[in-house]
Amino acid sequence: MNFVRRHMTWFTTPALIFVFLVAWDLYCRWSGIHPFIVPRPGDVVMQYGKLLQLKSLWNHTYITVYETLVGFFFACIIGIGGGALLGKIQWLEETLRPFVIATQVIPKIALVSLFILWFGFGSEPKILVSTILAFFPILTNTLLGVKSVDLGHKDVMKSLNASRWQTFSLLELRSALPAIIAGLEVGIVLAYIGAIVGEFAGGTQGLGYLTLEYQNQLNAPGLFGILIQLTLIGFVLYLAIIVIRRALIPWHESVLVERPQPLA
Amino acid sequence: MNVDQPAVAVADEIELVGIEKRFQTADGVVHAVATTNINVRQREFVVLLGPSGCGKTTILRMIAGLLQPSAGEVRVARRNLWNGGQRDKVALQELGIVFQEANLFPWFSIEDNVALPLKLRGVGRRERLEKARALCDLVAIKGFEKRWPRELSGGMRQRAAIARALSYDPEILLMDEPFGALDAMTRDTMNLEIQRIWMSQKSTVVFVTHSIGEAVFLADRIILLSPRPGRISSVTEVSFPRPRQMAIQTMPEFQAIVRTLREQLEAMG
Ligand SMILES: Nc1ncnc2c1ncn2[C@@H]1O[C@H](COP(=O)(O)OP(=O)(O)O)[C@@H](O)[C@H]1O
Ligand SMILES: [Mg+2]
Numbered sequence: 001m002n003f004v005r006r007h008m009t010w011f012t013t014p015a016l017i018f019v020f021l022v023a024w025d026l027y028c029r030w031s032g033i034h035p036f037i038v039p040r041p042g043d044v045v046m047q048y049g050k051l052l053q054l055k056s057l058w059n060h061t062y063i064t065v066y067e068t069l070v071g072f073f074f075a076c077i078i079g080i081g082g083g084a085l086l087g088k089i090q091w092l093e094e095t096l097r098p099f100v101i102a103t104q105v106i107p108k109i110a111l112v113s114l115f116i117l118w119f120g121f122g123s124e125p126k127i128l129v130s131t132i133l134a135f136f137p138i139l140t141n142t143l144l145g146v147k148s149v150d151l152g153h154k155d156v157m158k159s160l161n162a163s164r165w166q167t168f169s170l171l172e173l174r175s176a177l178p179a180i181i182a183g184l185e186v187g188i189v190l191a192y193i194g195a196i197v198g199e200f201a202g203g204t205q206g207l208g209y210l211t212l213e214y215q216n217q218l219n220a221p222g223l224f225g226i227l228i229q230l231t232l233i234g235f236v237l238y239l240a241i242i243v244i245r246r247a248l249i250p251w252h253e254s255v256l257v258e259r260p261q262p263l264a
Numbered sequence: 265m266n267v268d269q270p271a272v273a274v275a276d277e278i279e280l281v282g283i284e285k286r287f288q289t290a291d292g293v294v295h296a297v298a299t300t301n302i303n304v305r306q307r308e309f310v311v312l313l314g315p316s317g318c319g320k321t322t323i324l325r326m327i328a329g330l331l332q333p334s335a336g337e338v339r340v341a342r343r344n345l346w347n348g349g350q351r352d353k354v355a356l357q358e359l360g361i362v363f364q365e366a367n368l369f370p371w372f373s374i375e376d377n378v379a380l381p382l383k384l385r386g387v388g389r390r391e392r393l394e395k396a397r398a399l400c401d402l403v404a405i406k407g408f409e410k411r412w413p414r415e416l417s418g419g420m421r422q423r424a425a426i427a428r429a430l431s432y433d434p435e436i437l438l439m440d441e442p443f444g445a446l447d448a449m450t451r452d453t454m455n456l457e458i459q460r461i462w463m464s465q466k467s468t469v470v471f472v473t474h475s476i477g478e479a480v481f482l483a484d485r486i487i488l489l490s491p492r493p494g495r496i497s498s499v500t501e502v503s504f505p506r507p508r509q510m511a512i513q514t515m516p517e518f519q520a521i522v523r524t525l526r527e528q529l530e531a532m533g
Contacts, residue, residue: 152367159328159361160381161353170380174371251371251412 039221047221048228057210061233064195064206067123068237071130072191079135079187080180083142084173093143104136108194112201126198126206133194134187141183145176178252181245188237196230207233275342277436277468278304278327283336285322295493296322299336302487302496306435309462309469311483313476315529319494320472324440327470328361341435360429360467362439366421368413368428375400375409378427385432399427402461419443419450423457430465437462440472452510455481459507476525480518481508488525490532498528 021041027033028040035043051057086093108129115125149172157167199208207230214222245254285297297319304310312320325331326338329351338345341358345351368377376383378399379392387395400409403423405416413421422442429437439458443451455478462469473479479486483502490497500521504512512518 150367152363152365153369155330155361155363156367156369156380158330159356159359160384161351161356162384166384170383171369174369177371249371251414 036218036220039224043221044224044228048225051222051225051229057229060205060207060210061229063123064192064199064208065233065237067126067130067195067198067206068188068192070123071127071194072134072188074127074131075134075138075187075191076184078131079138079183080142082135083139083180083183084146084168084176086139087143087146087176088168088172100136100139103132108132109197109201112198115198116202121203123205125201126195126203129198130191130194133197134191137186137190138180138183141179141186142176145179146172148179149175177249178254181241181249184244185238185241188241189234192234192237276303276339277306277308277341278302278470279337279339280323280327281337281339283323283326283333283338285319285326285331286334297326297333298493298495300495304468304470307466307468309471309482309484311479311486312470312472312489313479313486313525314474314489314494314497315491315532316474318489318491320474320489321440322494323489324438324470324472328359328438329356330361357432358435360432360434360437362422362425362429362437362442364441364444366413366418366425368421368424370413372413373409374405374411374413374416374424377413377424378409378431380428381432395431396427399430400424402430402464403427404457419446419454422446422454426458426461430461433465434467436468436470437465438470441474442471443478444473451478456510458482463507476522476529477513480521480525481510481513486525488528497532500525 024038024041028035028038039047086096111132112125112129115128119125119128153171153175154167157171162170195206196208196211199206200212203209207226211223211226211230214226245252280300280302282299282301283297284299285295287294287296300323302310302323312323314320322331326333327340327345329338329340329345332346332349340352340355343352343355345355368374369380372380375393375396379387379396382392382395397406397409400406403426405420405423405427408416408420408424413424416424426442442458443454446454458469458471459482471479471482480502483500486500486502487496488498488500489495502521504515504518
């Protein structure tokens with residue numbers, strides 16, 4: 001029973017994908033919709049197979065992943081560093097709050113054009129958009145995590161006369177880790193979106209650019225193929241964070257496969 | 265040479281001299297503890313007993329250095345605990361504290377939790393873990409050193425918390441209703457355990473509880489507190505020989521003390 005529950009998704013996920021594909025195929029056949037608008041799944045898979053042969057696809061993929069990861073890296077530094085700092089220094093948080101919120105309420109898409117003006121058509125503006133999009137959830141989660149340290153735990157450190165650094169590194173940071181990682185999960189997805197949106201806006205490289213190119217060529221099956229590629233890469237990025245979570249907070253409930261029975 | 269030592273006048277381990285505590289709150293000042301004097305001798309087991317809200321925790325936290333008294337002096341191990349706003353490092357090292365919650369860090373294994381105070385003192389990892397293992401043995405959680413805290417029951421977590429408080433060999437052990445969250449049977453076991461540990465460690469204990477039975481079973485001396493503001497209502501010496509067994513609870517002498525204390529508590533309303 002437990003075994004079935006634990007490994008259920010290995011069956012349900014492929015089954016659901018299969019049902020979805022069959023429904024899609026039946027829709028294409030019976031509705032008579034033009035294959036140019038909605039191609040049949042078989043054609044899309046074939047198209048994706050062809051796409052995979054293209055050397056340029058992997059160049060574009062590499063560029064997008066590179067921009068995402070660099071953008072995410074900066075977002076982590078700003079988000080975790082800034083969040084920890086603001087969480088520890090109340091007046092700084094109050095002073096900077098409107099500015100942090102401002103970076104979020106500006107339609108960031110509008111910023112892209114400005115960045116391209118400043119930095120040209122290379123990777124820099126894309127990385128910048130990626131960072132701006134991703135740092136916010138990381139920062140707010142870190143801030144919340146650092147601030148919501150258990151009072152009993154603080155008493156322990158205080159009674160042991162721990163230094164500020166010891167309290168930060170052994171208590172506050174570790175207790176904030178689950179929240180920080182929850183921020184990273186959202187952050188990596190936003191960093192990815194940021195990079196692609198940046199590529200939409202200008203330049204000649206990346207999966208976002210390729211999407212635009214196929215759109216101009218009215219290449220619907222190609223677009224579907226890229227969609228598959230984009231989705232798969234997104235999954236890989238997200239999975240990387242899950243792996244990091246397992247490594248960093250093995251003690252946390254979110255990592256548990258099953259609830260342990262208290263011993264004795 | 266097994267000659268009995270003559271009684272030497274040793275200064276008391278804990279001296280609370282005219283301590284008082286007022287809390288500033290949004291709706292005025294709360295007078296939590298009225299001017300109080302308490303002395304605890306070396307190796308004595310003192311229990312602070314009283315109804316909820318009478319200031320037991322406040323007094324214990326003042327001894328622990330977690331709260332600064334509004335007035336008066338706290339002397340721990342013959343040193344002033346407070347010098348201005350600063351706590352005395354040497355005095356703090358003689359204090360081990362066990363809270364009502366085990367307060368183990370969930371991200372450390374049991375042995376790392378037990379060894380945390382040594383880590384803070386810069387003791388090397390091997391030495392730390394050796395000591396932690398010996399302590400886990402002492403508090404009878406051997407075999408659980410590598411577990412996460414949440415894998416242990418409440419009673420076992422509290423044993424780990426006691427081990428952590430003992431890890432740097434403090435002379436004084438402060439406990440604030442350490443078994444308050446445990447069921448009655450586990451609680452009896454833990455009371456026997458704390459007696460055994462106290463006798464083997466030769467430490468001084470201040471133990472807070474609102475259970476009369478627990479107080480009489482454990483204490484050399486019971487300080488009964490009355491509420492609002494907290495002040496000493498009575499002091500009872502308990503002189504049953506040690507180690508005490510659970511069975512002493514059925515003795516008439518034991519029940520007489522319990523009855524007297526209950527009447528005093530009820531008189532407080
Ligand atoms: N930080 C605080 N701020 C304001 N009032 C407090 C604070 N801590 C304790 N008190 C008050 O002081 C009194 C004694 O509390 P406490 O020492 O916790 O009692 P006990 O441990 O005996 O139940 C209570 O009336 C409580 O409300
Ligand atoms: Mg209390």
